[in-house]
Amino acid sequence: MKKRLLLFILFTLLSIGNGCQVRSAHFEGQRALKHVQALCELGPRPAGQEANRKAAEYIGNTLQRYGWSVEKQSFIYSREALQNVIAKRGKGPLVVIGTHFDTRPIADRDPTDRSRPILGANDGGSGTAVLLELARVLDESVFQNIEVWLVFFDGEDRGDLGGWAWCVGSQHFVASLRRRPEYALIVDMVGDQDQRIYYEWSSTLWLQEKVWRIANELGYSKHFIPRYRYRIIDDHTSFLTMGIPAAVIIDFDYPYWHTLQDTPDKISPQSLQRIGDVLEYLLEKEPLGASGN
Numbered sequence: 001m002k003k004r005l006l007l008f009i010l011f012t013l014l015s016i017g018n019g020c021q022v023r024s025a026h027f028e029g030q031r032a033l034k035h036v037q038a039l040c041e042l043g044p045r046p047a048g049q050e051a052n053r054k055a056a057e058y059i060g061n062t063l064q065r066y067g068w069s070v071e072k073q074s075f076i077y078s079r080e081a082l083q084n085v086i087a088k089r090g091k092g093p094l095v096v097i098g099t100h101f102d103t104r105p106i107a108d109r110d111p112t113d114r115s116r117p118i119l120g121a122n123d124g125g126s127g128t129a130v131l132l133e134l135a136r137v138l139d140e141s142v143f144q145n146i147e148v149w150l151v152f153f154d155g156e157d158r159g160d161l162g163g164w165a166w167c168v169g170s171q172h173f174v175a176s177l178r179r180r181p182e183y184a185l186i187v188d189m190v191g192d193q194d195q196r197i198y199y200e201w202s203s204t205l206w207l208q209e210k211v212w213r214i215a216n217e218l219g220y221s222k223h224f225i226p227r228y229r230y231r232i233i234d235d236h237t238s239f240l241t242m243g244i245p246a247a248v249i250i251d252f253d254y255p256y257w258h259t260l261q262d263t264p265d266k267i268s269p270q271s272l273q274r275i276g277d278v279l280e281y282l283l284e285k286e287p288l289g290a291s292g293n
């Protein structure tokens with residue numbers, strides 16, 4: 001009798017223990033905000049500079065800690081050494097989720113001082129933070145169905161300065177691709193308080209429809225508005241020019257864009273949360289196929 005009771009207790013404890021192990025993590029906006037703050041503590045992070053390399057290290061170390069295999073893709077552009085950080089996991093059709101981690105070297109839209117670099121809490125910080133937190137929480141089952149690459153592009157934001165093009169990191173990345181991704185979804189400038197994300201004119205329609213429908217199902221229809229607003233050059237453009245379906249999730253109505261006021265206090269953890277929830281749902285529930293399929 002005593003022995004049975006002990007066994008029962010032991011079994012119960014084991015079950016509880018197991019329960020804890022299988023309970024999967026979910027995206028936390030507050031944790032993503034911590035990444036924004038940590039990146040901004042490095043200072044402005046323009047392509048080719050020391051703080052940029054430190055950001056790449058921070059990204060790589062975080063991803064490795066979360067169990068991803070990490071590659072640094074180094075290349076030279078305009079005599080500067082740049083690097084994309086690529087995290088890979090899973091097996092199956094390839095899905096790319098991307099963002100840029102570099103920041104604009106000059107605050108060329110600042111109303112008072114256009115001589116200094118921006119901190120890039122939203123522009124460079126928010127997308128990076130969302131992808132890092134996503135890397136922590138994605139369910140193991142995702143990696144049985146698809147291969148996910150989280151790609152952190154360098155050199156997106158030095159366009160039109162000193163003869164630089166926009167999106168040089170993603171251009172280098174797509175030119176060296178040896179596999180064709182099913183699609184690439186780019187995240188940029190998603191952290192502001194007043195979050196409203198519209199369709200973008202050049203993005204692949206079925207991919208936008210799918211992402212916006214998921215957002216709607218999650219109750220985020222006030223923030224994901226399925227109407228066109230801007231045409232934007234961002235890292236999705238590099239994929240589109242190669243004929244790869246691609247879309248950008250961006251809230252371009254951000255008054256601090258390319259100014260010295262793009263600082264962590266402008267970032268809302270709830271906004272990061274919504275983007276994380278949408279991406280987590282997409283990859284865990286229906287990573288492949290057009291909307292409604």
Ligand SMILES: [Zn+2]
Pocket residue numbers: 104123157258
């Ligand atoms: Zn920018």
